[in-house]
Amino acid sequence: MRNYKYIYMKRIQYFIVSIIGMMLLACSGDDSVIKDEEKPTISLNYIDGFPQTCSVLKRGSSYDFRALVTDNFELASYSIDIHHNFDHHTHDDQGVNCELEAVKTAVNPLIYMENYMIEGGVDEYEIIVTVEIPEDVDTGDYHCQYSVTDKTGWQGRTSIDIKIVE
């Protein structure tokens, strides 16, 4: 009886030791790939940066929207989104508070949503997009949001409170 048990024990021990060995072997191949773990950033904090918080845009005019985007590794695309904030649903992240007009209902608000590619896998890029403000859109408080991605899929975002006037 004891012998029988002993043989089993030995066999099982060998089996388990070899499995642990296999596991260690399988796990030892470490990855030396450097991973991109940085989000791209957007800056409007320079002379040409536009719009700035509380910028006032006139209907019927066009403006060059400009922002500097940087990343550690290959910028890929960006987007600009302008939508109304007549219901005060959100606020910007520029650290400055812009006085909002009274809450109102939208009739024909400006909806601007455009996506662009950044070619060439650069790490620095200046966004320059000409945006035309149509004559017939509602005036009032708006939001402008810049978003940018890099090749990995990291995203940076920023948003600015602006106003559209007559």
Add this chain to the structure above:
Amino acid sequence: MIHKLIGGILYLSICSLAMAQNTFNLEGSVLDAASKKPVTGATVLGETRYAVSDEYGHFNFDELPEGVYEFKVAHMGFADQTFTVVVKPGLQRVMVYLETVSTALEAIELHGVSDRKESRTIPLVSESVNKDFLDKNRANSLMQTLEKIPGVSTINIGSGQSKPVIRGLGFNRVAVVQNGIKHEAQQWGSDHGLEIDQYGIEAIQIIKGPASLMYGSDAIAGVVNIKPSLIPQQNTFEGEVNLLGETNNDLLGVSAGLQSRKEHWYYRGRFTYRDYGDFKVPTDRINYENYIFELHDHNLRNTAGKEANASFNLGYVSDNFKSETSISNVNTKNGFFANAHGLEVRTSSIDYDRSNRDIDLPYHTVNHLKVTNSTTLITHGKTHVLHFDLGYQSNHREEHSEPVPHGYMPKPADSRERVFRKNTFSLNLNDKMSVLNRHELVAGFNLEYQHNDIDGWGFLIPAYQRFSVGGFAYDQVEVDQQLHLQAGIRYDLGIIHTEPYYDWFQSQINNEDGTTSRVYLQRSQDKRLNFGSFSGSLGIAYTLDDTNFKVNAGRSFRMPLANELASDGVNYHMYRYEKGNSELDAEASWQLDLEVDHIRDNYYLGVSPFINYFENYIYLNPTSDYYETLQIYEYTQSEVFRYGGELKAGIRFFERLQLDASGEYVYSRQTSGPKEGYTLPFSPPLSGRFSAAFQFDDTWFFKQPMLSMDYKIAAAQKEIIPPEEITDGYQVMNFSLNMKVGLLSGLPSMSIRFNINNILNTKYFNHTSFYRLIDVPEPGRNFSISINQSFNK
């Protein structure tokens, strides 16, 4: 009580005798197999003599002449155990582990084995917890209570809701089974919890590995099996009332249960109500990207909630037949953090700070109704055990938020953003056959039909119907008492039909000729998809004295979900555009598990490593492209390699001081696809837990006062994937005092538990919390008191 008295007298009388020559002293301990705590008052019955275990679980037979003896150990509420001892020089201490089991169930499974033995003879790596563990560790949600088990963590949202994560995988990769029926809600969502009443649960088994063989799709990473409660003893009437109060979120909870049995018929009923306010975090402001949210009085605004649950079970049991029908309803309403939900930043004119108990927008409501029947029938001279589970579940979830225009969507008319109505019908049937004495063959099938309707102005997943059927057979072979083998195979077939969905508003699209037009965009397609997959497992379990070895290799699968196949819409909360992929295959995973457990009288050691390979893990990949200025996230499949495991150890000194330590680690790598080299989302960090419990003497009217300290340490999680952020390591300390107080005469002692969580009010982040994404720390210091009074007749 009488047993104890007689035992004591016997013990004393035996001790007082002088030891004669050629006789031996047999000593042993009776322990609860699950909690490793001593079992007091167990009868150890020999042919001519018997003993009763004392308060430390010890028993003793003096003056046994050399020879072979057989003993039977019995205690109410535990399965009987027998052991044989050869009394001769060098006699060792005997350890008896009793497993909780109802006496009626035990009668039904006469030829079967007890749970404890089962867990040692089945190669699956699993952990069992009992009511004692649940009572002593009860946290705000069931899964948070189970988090103390190495290898188990949670994905949380707020203070009262969480979902299970086993070794780093969660959502639909962990099956939650209650009364034999798979719990079917909206498992894929990270912003709601498990709709199960955590009171009244007596035993839970957690399988830490692929278990599709027995549980089908979704059990690819593990199973949380909430076992049916024990059948009450004959001619009894019992009840309990539990009161709970907490300071961090001003929680008040009450749960009351009743159960009774005549001879064959029994019933159980329970009602639970919990109401809590906003939870407090140890910070004055939340910094999320460039936004700053000032908090009023540390309250995470609008995270209050309430929960009302009721259940009723009716059962019949006889020697060869048992049937139990259960009806339960769980109803919850929870607020979400008002300043940001998901990644979406919000402002509102709602005065959230006027009260910390009101639930304003955004919030959700969930109602989960479950009706199940489990029937067991023993036939053919006890060689066949037939088992049926029949279930109906209705999950109704509504997500409400302030109507806000987004993109081309005008301001919606009401707050009903998303509504899901999911109905699930399940049928399981299996036959356990005892063949050739050494084999136990189990064959059966599972059927499930699901119907999911959607409503509301937000679109995330399509309406769908899903039908799945799986057939399986496995054999458990007892080679000898020490060595057991298990092998099984299963095939599953699934059909998913997704319904088409069009936006309720028009979007502007640019035509090729430079013009623009306004259309109702189609978000999901009318599609019928079929899936089929094999699963199987092969394992051995081997017991050598106090050491138990397990090796198990298995293949499991998971059917893709409707959102993975057919999403095509904006998830505003997460600020992303989610795109499904109808080309996805069923996920398949291979895993090799190992477990070594060594349990002795006063210490235990365990290690359970695993390696795992996914052929095609389904992953929501953040791409670098945009759709209507939102980043596109697309469901893709990649190979994933993972390994890790758990370590645990514990020791008891002088029957008073219990020290436990455990650690867990998971490494995950995507080895192909667009995120090759990256980990998986929500990866839990390396963590460890140390606890010390000290049992004091009874003082005054406090009985069994036990003081325990618990220290959790987690390393930083630097393995991240977009859009996650690195989470720093942390250390948290918890304190608890448990005792019994016998104040009311004629009633059993009242159990009182006093807890302090996060004693130092440490500000820390949990990498697997939904609120981690917006930089919300975990709850601050919390004092809680829980009182449990049982009564019986």
